[in-house]
Amino acid sequence: MENEDLVIDMRGVSVRRGQATLVGGVEWGVELDERWVVLGPNGAGKTTLLRLASAEVHPSEGELTVLGERIGRTDVFELRTRIGLCTNALMGRVPRDEKAVDVVVSAGYAIMGRWREHYDRLDTGRARELLGTLGVEHLAEREFGTLSDGERKRVLIARALMTDPELLLLDEPASGLDLGAREDLVARLSELALDPDAPASVLVTHHVEEIPPGFTHALLLREGAIVAQGLLDDVLTEDNLAKTFDQPLELQRAGDRYFARRKAGAAEAGATE
Numbered sequence: 001m002e003n004e005d006l007v008i009d010m011r012g013v014s015v016r017r018g019q020a021t022l023v024g025g026v027e028w029g030v031e032l033d034e035r036w037v038v039l040g041p042n043g044a045g046k047t048t049l050l051r052l053a054s055a056e057v058h059p060s061e062g063e064l065t066v067l068g069e070r071i072g073r074t075d076v077f078e079l080r081t082r083i084g085l086c087t088n089a090l091m092g093r094v095p096r097d098e099k100a101v102d103v104v105v106s107a108g109y110a111i112m113g114r115w116r117e118h119y120d121r122l123d124t125g126r127a128r129e130l131l132g133t134l135g136v137e138h139l140a141e142r143e144f145g146t147l148s149d150g151e152r153k154r155v156l157i158a159r160a161l162m163t164d165p166e167l168l169l170l171d172e173p174a175s176g177l178d179l180g181a182r183e184d185l186v187a188r189l190s191e192l193a194l195d196p197d198a199p200a201s202v203l204v205t206h207h208v209e210e211i212p213p214g215f216t217h218a219l220l221l222r223e224g225a226i227v228a229q230g231l232l233d234d235v236l237t238e239d240n241l242a243k244t245f246d247q248p249l250e251l252q253r254a255g256d257r258y259f260a261r262r263k264a265g266a267a268e269a270g271a272t273e
C-alpha cells in the first residue's frame with residue numbers, strides 16, 4: 001500500500017549498474033512538512049538517492065513513489081515540474097551569458113538557455129523576489145558566467161523555488177563555498193526550512209557543519225546502505241557518525257549547529273578501532 005502522505009516513498013529500492021550496487025534495499029519515506037539532510041562519505045550513494053527522488057534514475061528493484069506518482073508508470077516530465085532541483089550538474093548546463101534573473105524565470109518554462117524568450121512580467125517580478133530571498137537580487141542583471149560559485153548556487157536555488165515546487169532537492173549546495181558564503185547560505189536555507197509554507201526538502205551534504213537549523217530529519221548513508229535515519233537529534237550521534245565515516249568522530253552541538261572532528265588520538269590508534 002502506498003502512503004499518500006509521503007512525498008518520497010522508497011520501498012526496497014536498489015540501483016545497480018553492472019556488478020555495482022549504487023544503493024541497496026532503501027526503505028525511506030519523506031513527509032510533506034519534513035526537511036531531511038542526507039549525509040555520508042564520498043561514493044556513499046547520496047547523489048543516486050537524490051536522482052531517484054527527482055525521477056532521473058529508476059530503481060533496478062523495489063518501488064519508488066514521488067509526489068504520489070509511481071516511478072516507472074508515470075510521465076516523469078510532468079512530475080519534474082513539481083520538483084525543485086539544485087545540483088552541480090545543473091550549474092554546468094546554464095549558458096554563461098544568460099542573465100541571472102532569466103536563469104530563474106526560465107525554470108517556469110522547464111527550459112534552460114532561452115534568454116531571448118519573452119517572459120511574463122509577473123514571472124520576472126517573482127524571480128527577483130526569490131533572488132532577494134537568497135540575498136542576490138542585486139545580481140539579477142549579471143551574466144551567470146560572471147558570478148562566483150556561491151552566487152551561482154544561490155541563483156540556482158532561487159530557480160529551484162520558482163515553480164513553487166512540492167519537493168526541493170539540493171545536492172551539496174555549500175560545496176566549494178568560502179566560510180562566509182557557506183555561513184550565509186546555511187542561514188538562508190535555515191530561513192527556508194523554518195518557513196511552514198516551504199516545500200518538503202532534501203539536502204545532500206558531506207558535512208554536519210552545513211546542516212541548516214530547521215532541518216528535522218537525517219539519513220546517514222554508507223556504501224549504498226542506510227546506517228541510520230530518523231529525527232535529526234536521534235540520528236546525529238558520535239556512534240552513527242563513526243559507522244558512517246568509518247572513524248571515531250567527536251560531535252559537538254553549539255546552539256542549533258553541529259560540528260564534528262576526528263577524536264583525539266584516533267589517527268595513532270587506527271582509524272576504525
Ligand SMILES: Nc1ncnc2c1ncn2[C@@H]1O[C@H](COP(=O)(O)OP(=O)(O)OP(=O)(O)O)[C@@H](O)[C@H]1O
Binds near residue numbers: 044
Ligand atoms: N554508472 C555507474 N556504474 C558503476 N558505478 C557507479 C555508476 N554511477 C555511480 N557509481 C558508483 O556508485 C557509488 C555512489 O555514487 P554517488 O554519486 O551516488 O555517491 P555520492 O555519495 O553522491 O558521492 P560524492 O559524495 O562523492 O558525490 C560511487 O561509488 C560511484 O562510483
